[in-house]
Amino acid sequence: MSKKDKAGNPKAKRLSAETLVALAVETLKAEIVPHLPADKRYAAAMVANALDIARREITTTDDSPLWALLDTTYDDGDGTPQQLATDIRAGAVSEATHPGLGAKLRAIVVAELKVRNPRFLRSRGLKI
Amino acid sequence: MAADLLDPKAVRPRTFDASKSDVLGAWLSAAIESPVRLTNVRLLGGGAVQENWRIEADVKGGTRAGRHSWLLRTDAAQRLAVSLDREAEYAALEAAFKAGVPVAEPILRCTDASVIGRPFFIQAFVEGQAQARHATRHPDLASFGERLAGDLGRALATIHALTPANGTLSTLPVPMAQPAKVEVARLRAALAAASQARPALDYCLAWLEANAPTTRNLTLVHGDYRTGNYMLDGTRLTAILDWEFAHWGDPMEDIGWLCARCWRFGNDDVTHEAGGVGSRKALYDGYNAVAATKVDPTTIPYWEIMAAVKWGVIAVLQGDRFLTGGETAIELALTGLMAPEMEFEALEGIAALEATRAGR
Numbered sequence: 237m238s239k240k241d242k243a244g245n246p247k248a249k250r251l252s253a254e255t256l257v258a259l260a261v262e263t264l265k266a267e268i269v270p271h272l273p274a275d276k277r278y279a280a281a282m283v284a285n286a287l288d289i290a291r292r293e294i295t296t297t298d299d300s301p302l303w304a305l306l307d308t309t310y311d312d313g314d315g316t317p318q319q320l321a322t323d324i325r326a327g328a329v330s331e332a333t334h335p336g337l338g339a340k341l342r343a344i345v346v347a348e349l350k351v352r353n354p355r356f357l358r359s360r361g362l363k364i
Numbered sequence: 365m366a367a368d369l370l371d372p373k374a375v376r377p378r379t380f381d382a383s384k385s386d387v388l389g390a391w392l393s394a395a396i397e398s399p400v401r402l403t404n405v406r407l408l409g410g411g412a413v414q415e416n417w418r419i420e421a422d423v424k425g426g427t428r429a430g431r432h433s434w435l436l437r438t439d440a441a442q443r444l445a446v447s448l449d450r451e452a453e454y455a456a457l458e459a460a461f462k463a464g465v466p467v468a469e470p471i472l473r474c475t476d477a478s479v480i481g482r483p484f485f486i487q488a489f490v491e492g493q494a495q496a497r498h499a500t501r502h503p504d505l506a507s508f509g510e511r512l513a514g515d516l517g518r519a520l521a522t523i524h525a526l527t528p529a530n531g532t533l534s535t536l537p538v539p540m541a542q543p544a545k546v547e548v549a550r551l552r553a554a555l556a557a558a559s560q561a562r563p564a565l566d567y568c569l570a571w572l573e574a575n576a577p578t579t580r581n582l583t584l585v586h587g588d589y590r591t592g593n594y595m596l597d598g599t600r601l602t603a604i605l606d607w608e609f610a611h612w613g614d615p616m617e618d619i620g621w622l623c624a625r626c627w628r629f630g631n632d633d634v635t636h637e638a639g640g641v642g643s644r645k646a647l648y649d650g651y652n653a654v655a656a657t658k659v660d661p662t663t664i665p666y667w668e669i670m671a672a673v674k675w676g677v678i679a680v681l682q683g684d685r686f687l688t689g690g691e692t693a694i695e696l697a698l699t700g701l702m703a704p705e706m707e708f709e710a711l712e713g714i715a716a717l718e719a720t721r722a723g724r
Contacts, residue, residue: 282694289701321561324570325552338571341564342711348704356705359632360712 257291292351301343309334378407379415379438380480388419388436391479392486395472398426408435414608415440418489435468438484450483451475452535456584456610457487459532465522468595468603490603496592500629500640508599509635513642515601516594516622517650523604524615524655526584533584536612543585543613544576547670551677558680559688560700564707565680568673571714577614577663581656585613590627591639616660620667622647625709626675669713676706 241247261284269280306315309329323329324337331337349357350364357364380388382405392400404420417436423429439450454473461467473485499505499512528538539546552569555562587609595603625632628640638647652658683700685691 279694282698285698286694289698317561317563320563321555321566324563324566325556327570330570338567338711338714341567342708342715345564345704345707345711349708352701353705356708359630360708 254291254294257287257294261287261291289352292354296351298347298350301340301347305337305340305344379440379482380417380436380484382407382417384480385419388480391474391476392421392472395474396423396426396428398428399424414438419486433489434471434486435489436480436484436486438480439482450485453608453610454485455533455535456607457485459526459530459584460523460604460607462532463522463526466519466601466603467605467607490595490597492595492597492602494592494595494605496590496629496640499591499596500631500636502599504599505641509642510646511642512596512599512601513638513646514650516589516639516641517647517652518654519594519601519604520586520589520615520618520622521651521654523586523589524583524618524657528582528612536584536610538612539582542576543579543582543617544666544670545573547613547617547674548573548576551674554681555677558677559684560680560703562676562680562703562707564711565673565676565703568669568676568707568710568714572666572670572673575666575717577616577666579614580660581615582612583615585611585615585617587611587613587618587621589618589622591622591629591641592627614663614667615655615657616663616667617670619647619651619659620664620669621671621674623664624668624671624675626672626706665713665717669710669717672706672710672713676703676710679703679706 264280264284264287269277269284272280302317306317306320309315309320309323320329329337334340346357346362354364385402385405388405389400389402392402401422401424402419403422404418406418408416408418415438417438419434419436421432421434423432437450437453451473454470457467457470461470467487468490469488471486471488473483474480475483477483493499502508526532528536541549548569552566555565555569586604586607588606589604593604593606594601595605621627622639623637623644628636631640635643637644648659648661679699679702682696683703686693686696686700
């Protein structure tokens with residue numbers, strides 16, 4: 237039985253971007269890769285990897301560790317990753333001026349890896 | 365954009381045009397002073413930094429009379445700024461060959477860019493496998509991995525016997541500061557010029573600068589000594605490849621690079637810490653059996669952090685070739701996205717060392 241909206245009309249189904257990309261990866265792996273010559277499998281794996289990253293970009297991207305660090309380091313809204321990198325390079329921002337800086341940067345990196353390579357995080361013992 | 369990535373016509377431009385082999389043949393004939401006929405020329409896989417071509421040559425008369433398989437090595441049409449030019453790489457290769465390091469014999473070099481479009485050099489072609497997976501996924505790795513790690517240690521010690529005092533390799537600049545600090549400065553400059561900001565890499569570089577070890581002896585450092593850059597004939601080590609990052613530096617840098625987790629190709633257990641093929645002990649024992657100055661295990665964790673940071677900076681630079689350099693290879697785009705993996709390794713390494721120091 238299909239779902240209905242408040243007015244009793246059948247609810248329009250919409251294929252989400254995430255589902256569509258997941259479907260493409262699944263089809264690529266199940267139906268195309270097994271038939272590829274060995275020298276094309278690496279390229280196919282790269283395509284699947286790129287699609288998987290794009291799928292997670294849609295759903296998982298979490299900038300909050302980055303903004304949390306920028307907000308505690310700079311006056312409201314002035315901080316950018318570029319400014320932070322420049323200040324760390326110059327020694328103006330360091331573990332001495334901002335205790336816990338390393339741990340906060342690690343949180344940013346982990347958030348990125350949740351999108352780019354969650355398998356890497358799992359291999360390093362992180363539960364995600 | 366995605367369509368461009370998958371377009372089979374969007375191939376990387378090549379430096380050497382194989383259809384112009386006759387120009388190369390004429391140059392070789394003049395250099396060897398005997399007629400050289402090229403019977404087959406083909407591009408070998410790999411090489412975002414350089415191009416490798418296998419050439420079959422028929423030499424009539426002279427000291428090199430006969431049929432030869434040679435390797436022609438030249439710069440990729442676009443290459444990383446941190447690698448040596450071909451002339452300096454050839455000089456490092458020549459010095460290593462003379463010192464008894466297992467390398468393919470260097471034969472000729474050409475500094476004239478007009479012959480094939482860029483300077484190049486020719487060396488003997490060595491049969492075998494260099495792919496990291498060949499070694500790290502080999503079904504018999506358990507039976508030869510320890511021997512290989514020992515051989516890698518001995519070969520590395522032979523490289524490290526070359527010092528600026530030997531008088532060879534005068535083309536390589538001698539660092540004017542602690543090698544670790546020179547390395548930090550080089551990576552920091554490369555990162556500062558990149559299009560993406562990576563605060564975590566800058567943080568790690570600041571730590572590496574503050575904790576730079578004192579180098580006991582300055583030696584030739586291969587600079588990219590890892591699984592994937594040596595040739596195995598079956599299971600036997602036959603040649604150390606890819607000398608384009610050779611420099612004078614701290615010999616422990618090469619040990620740290622080889623042992624860094626990012627170069628173990630997933631063989632993460634303690635028995636495969638040396639390049640994903642054998643134990644650290646086998647590597648160190650092989651090295652110490654030959655080296656004048658033994659491995660200093662206390663500085664290796666530092667150099668492993670350096671390795672992760674260097675890989676991270678290289679990933680950023682490779683990503684830039686896609687983002688700003690006009691290249692369209694999907695591999696470059698994906699490599700650029702790998703920087704946080706190396707940042708994670710480096711930050712973990714720093715946290716572990718700091719915890720040890722604090723007695724935690």
